[in-house]
Amino acid sequence: MTESMAAVLAGKRLVLVTGKGGVGKSTCAAAIAVAAARGGKRVLLVELGARPVAGELLDGVPPDHEPTIIAAARFPSLWACRLDERRALQEYLLETLKLKGLVKLATENRVLARLWQAAPSVDEMSILNALWRFETERDPGGRPRFDLIVVDMPSTGHALSMLGVPRGALAMIRGSSLAARARDIDAMLHDTNRTAICIVTLPEELPVNEAVQLADRLQRELELSSTHVLINGVAADVFDEGERATIERLAEEDSTARRLFVAARRRMSMVSQQARRIGELKERLQARFHHIAWTRARGVGLIDSIADALTRA
Numbered sequence: 241m242t243e244s245m246a247a248v249l250a251g252k253r254l255v256l257v258t259g260k261g262g263v264g265k266s267t268c269a270a271a272i273a274v275a276a277a278r279g280g281k282r283v284l285l286v287e288l289g290a291r292p293v294a295g296e297l298l299d300g301v302p303p304d305h306e307p308t309i310i311a312a313a314r315f316p317s318l319w320a321c322r323l324d325e326r327r328a329l330q331e332y333l334l335e336t337l338k339l340k341g342l343v344k345l346a347t348e349n350r351v352l353a354r355l356w357q358a359a360p361s362v363d364e365m366s367i368l369n370a371l372w373r374f375e376t377e378r379d380p381g382g383r384p385r386f387d388l389i390v391v392d393m394p395s396t397g398h399a400l401s402m403l404g405v406p407r408g409a410l411a412m413i414r415g416s417s418l419a420a421r422a423r424d425i426d427a428m429l430h431d432t433n434r435t436a437i438c439i440v441t442l443p444e445e446l447p448v449n450e451a452v453q454l455a456d457r458l459q460r461e462l463e464l465s466s467t468h469v470l471i472n473g474v475a476a477d478v479f480d481e482g483e484r485a486t487i488e489r490l491a492e493e494d495s496t497a498r499r500l501f502v503a504a505r506r507r508m509s510m511v512s513q514q515a516r517r518i519g520e521l522k523e524r525l526q527a528r529f530h531h532i533a534w535t536r537a538r539g540v541g542l543i544d545s546i547a548d549a550l551t552r553a
């Protein structure tokens with residue numbers, strides 16, 4: 241039996257979930273985290289967005305910069321955090337430059353802090369640095385603090401520029417302790433045993449095109465392969481072939497039947513259109529795919545049902 245998508249992703253250390261705006265990145269990231277946490281793993285779900293959603297999605301308290309368990313009763317091994325750019329910057333400079341007083345001054349002074357933040361890509365680097373720290377942290381027994389880190393990444397364009405920052409920075413800061421950290425982060429992102437880039441898309445024209453372009457640019461520009469694709473919002477095929485033929489025949493023969501079957505035929509046409517888009521996507525993009533049905537569930541019910549789907553082989 242082939243391994244489920246949940247099992248494949250849970251075998252990594254870092255899962256970066258990206259895709260076009262609004263396709264279900266936050267929802268899928270939460271579901272991947274839940275599926276792994278149910279299996280007993282210690283999972284951290286990382287939010288970066290301006291609009292925090294993890295608290296709502298998991299029916300817990302909104303996460304803070306520090307990882308906390310946000311819905312203890314339901315998910316006792318699931319931590320979440322929402323990275324604060326200023327604190328991430330402070331930690332990044334402290335860890336790499338190790339000049340405590342200077343860093344405190346440089347980041348707590350409002351004018352200096354603004355200067356730092358205006359430096360090219362420093363926010364992205366600080367965020368990636370935090371992910372690297374989560375990935376490398378060990379408890380006193382040498383066990384990883386988190387087994388799996390799932391990141392609700394920004395959408396396409398911003399994700400691309402963020403993931404390219406360590407390499408870009410390397411060219412500028414050669415030889416410093418900042419360069420060593422940038423190299424470590426870049427190595428983590430490129431290690432396919434540790435890191436998976438998971439693209440979420442919908443079976444529609446624009447999201448499919450954007451997913452293909454994203455995978456292509458990640459590969460061409462950054463040598464990063466995105467080998468996991470979640471096709472979200474797939475409409476269930478409610479009729480079998482015989483039923484479809486009957487509906488079409490009756491609708492052709494009889495105008496009352498045609499009216500009766502309006503909704504059924506609309507559904508049939510949507511399913512076949514989606515199937516064409518999915519076929520196109522699979523032809524254009526080399527990856528492991530998983531279909532996620534569109535459901536009426538909301539909140540934690542939606543996350544649970546997607547986690548169930550991901551867990552099925």
Ligand SMILES: Nc1ncnc2c1ncn2[C@@H]1O[C@H](COP(=O)(O)OP(=O)(O)OP(=O)(O)O)[C@@H](O)[C@H]1O
Pocket residue numbers: 260261262263264265266267268289395472473532533534535536537538539542546
């Ligand atoms: N499989 C699904 N079935 C039903 N509703 C879904 C499904 N996936 C996502 N949704 C709903 O679609 C909306 C968008 O999802 P979500 O917020 O996860 O997208 P996003 O890609 O993170 O968006 P943004 O780019 O704004 O961050 C939400 O209301 C979510 O509940």
Ligand SMILES: [Mg+2]
Pocket residue numbers: 265266267289293392
């Ligand atoms: Mg989102």
